[in-house]
Amino acid sequence: MKKANSVVILDFETTGLSPVQGDRAIEIGAVRLVDGKVEQQFQRLMNPGRPISAFIAQYTGITNQMLATAQPCAQVMAEFADFIADDNLIAHNAQFDKRFLDAELERIGRHYSGQFGCSLLVSRRLFQQAPNHKLGTLVDFHNLAVEGDFHRALFDAQMTAKVWQVMLNHISYRYNIKDIPFSLMQKVAKTSKSKVATLLGQFEVN
DNA sequence: TGCCAGGCCCTCTTTAGGGCCTT
Numbered sequence: 082m083k084k085a086n087s088v089v090i091l092d093f094e095t096t097g098l099s100p101v102q103g104d105r106a107i108e109i110g111a112v113r114l115v116d117g118k119v120e121q122q123f124q125r126l127m128n129p130g131r132p133i134s135a136f137i138a139q140y141t142g143i144t145n146q147m148l149a150t151a152q153p154c155a156q157v158m159a160e161f162a163d164f165i166a167d168d169n170l171i172a173h174n175a176q177f178d179k180r181f182l183d184a185e186l187e188r189i190g191r192h193y194s195g196q197f198g199c200s201l202l203v204s205r206r207l208f209q210q211a212p213n214h215k216l217g218t219l220v221d222f223h224n225l226a227v228e229g230d231f232h233r234a235l236f237d238a239q240m241t242a243k244v245w246q247v248m249l250n251h252i253s254y255r256y257n258i259k260d261i262p263f264s265l266m267q268k269v270a271k272t273s274k275s276k277v278a279t280l281l282g283q284f285e286v287n
Numbered sequence: 288t289g290c291c292a293g294g295c296c297c298t299c300t301t302t303a304g305g306g307c308c309t310t
Contacts, residue, residue: 095310099292104310140310176294177309201308202295215308232310273296 087115090171092237093181100184105129110234124235127157162191173216173241175199202270206277256285
């Protein structure tokens, strides 16, 4: 039974930037938020079947040795497809993670039915005063507690979840809106910066 | 041989260019 306010926040580490150019996933991390609380976590390394570059090893801290004993992508992604079920999905710069999720699931003939939300796009609308909208910068900007390493999938998913919660709380407090639906966050992401206040004002409870 | 991501978004815009983000 799907819970109405359940969402999966995910992050991929990969061999590079483009699945079209042959890049593969090497780690998936995700948290399931239900009514704003982390109810489940998912983290797996996966073996892409080829060595990763020195740059990716340095960038992520994931080594070829670590991947040598990991399950293959197909096995991990099948487990992850089961994990996400039909929940909506969130990622920081979602178009990047969506491309890899689509490519990896296509390889194993699996699909998902949820929509993708993007914490980067929402942040650009809500926090125009932030120095930039990189995940690490937003964690600093909002003074969020950090215990882990950036550029590892589960940690980045956890931090994205915290940023998402900050944004929900900001809208809830600023506009007095309770129980903000996923669909409203999607509207925020698609609205121009100059019109976001007007959009949210329409939902304000006086 | 040579090249190599791509969608969003701003602006000195729309007959375009370049920075931002993700690994």
